[in-house]
Amino acid sequence: MKDCIIVGGGPAGLTAALYLARFLRSVTVYDAQEGRARMIPKTHNLAPFPDGISGRDLLDRMRAHAELYGARIETGTVGAVEKQDDLFHITTDHRVETARNVIFASGVVNHRPPLSISNHDQGLGNGLIRYCPVCDAFEIRGKRIAVLGSGAHGFAEARFIRDYSTTVTLIPNDGSLAIAKDGIGVLESPMKYLSLSDSHVIATLENGVTRNFDTLYVALGTTARSDLVSRLGARLCEDGCVVTDAKQRTSIDGVYAIGDVTDGLDQIAYAMGQAAVAATAIHNDLPRTALG
Ligand SMILES: Cc1cc2nc3c(=O)[nH]c(=O)nc-3n(C[C@H](O)[C@H](O)[C@H](O)COP(=O)(O)OP(=O)(O)OC[C@H]3O[C@@H](n4cnc5c(N)ncnc54)[C@H](O)[C@@H]3O)c2cc1C
Secondary structure (H helix, E strand, O other): OEEEEEEOOOHHHHHHHHHHHHOOOOEEEEEOOOOOHHHOOOEOOOOOOOOOEOHHHHHHHHHHHHHHOOOEEEEOOEEEEEEEOOEEEEEEOOOEEEEEEEEEOOOEEEOOOOOOHHHHHHHHHOOOEEOOHHHHHHHHOOOOEEEEOOHHHHHHHHHHHHOOOOOEEEEOOOOOOOOOEOOEEEOOOOEEEEEEOOOOEEEEEOOOOEEEEOEEEEOOOEEEOOHHHHHOOOOEOOOOOEOOOOOOEOOOOOEEEOHHHEOOOOOHHHHHHHHHHHHHHHHHHOOOOOOO
């Protein structure tokens, strides 16, 4: 019997594990290792790392930190969470565990551009492909930037990035043409396909012309990994994110949600803050651990 099981070992889940372990609570994290933090080549907006740190290095440090205080971190996928009376039964690849509380820190999945996996991953690694202007638009000031996306979301992302460069081009992903406004450029012909060279993103247009960009922001949206928590009956937002109160409680007693899977700013610092709040609420709600 655990005080808490955490579904997801990204920055949110690992921070919650660290707090709970230091509150002398028993906690296990299950992590499928397919998170967004793992995709970060180097973050430059995390306060203690002025020289930047890769997502993988950050996760390794966070995992070791939580384990130092007794948190158990397991690699594996949680396939089901069921509530019976006041307890949760968590089914993983290897076992069924029981816990008094569950935290969902399962994140979201980014919709990807039409590129092969190897091309995509190479582009992500060398900064040709980006997903998060809040995170790294600062790094590409003054460059030729393409934004792949349509509708209000695509335009809002292009508008945000326009503050960092005078050369921002909005490319709809549905074969249509965007309308030029607010200083955001558009293509003269719909895009036929995307490709990458060593140093550029290349959009080949239907009229045969090619356009080169220094970087491409993917603004195709995300899907929240909220299916397990939804099956428990927790309330979701329209976009699939989990609704929580100020203490990160969901609409189901004993179930919490933190990080990108909730409706908020999809940032590491924010996920860590939510994790601290949830862990403290769980600790305060559990029976005291006072040494006899
Ligand atoms: C390319 C890129 C660059 C970014 N750069 C920055 C940056 O510079 N600064 C910044 O603040 N933010 C950045 N972000 C955003 C940041 O990555 C996220 O806000 C952060 O990772 C959210 O943490 P999380 O723990 O909620 O989710 P994640 O990091 O996505 O972790 C969720 C974890 O849960 C696991 N999981 C999901 N379902 C299950 C299950 N059923 N069983 C077991 N495990 C499960 C996943 O495998 C994953 O490991 C960037 C994002 C991307 C994509």
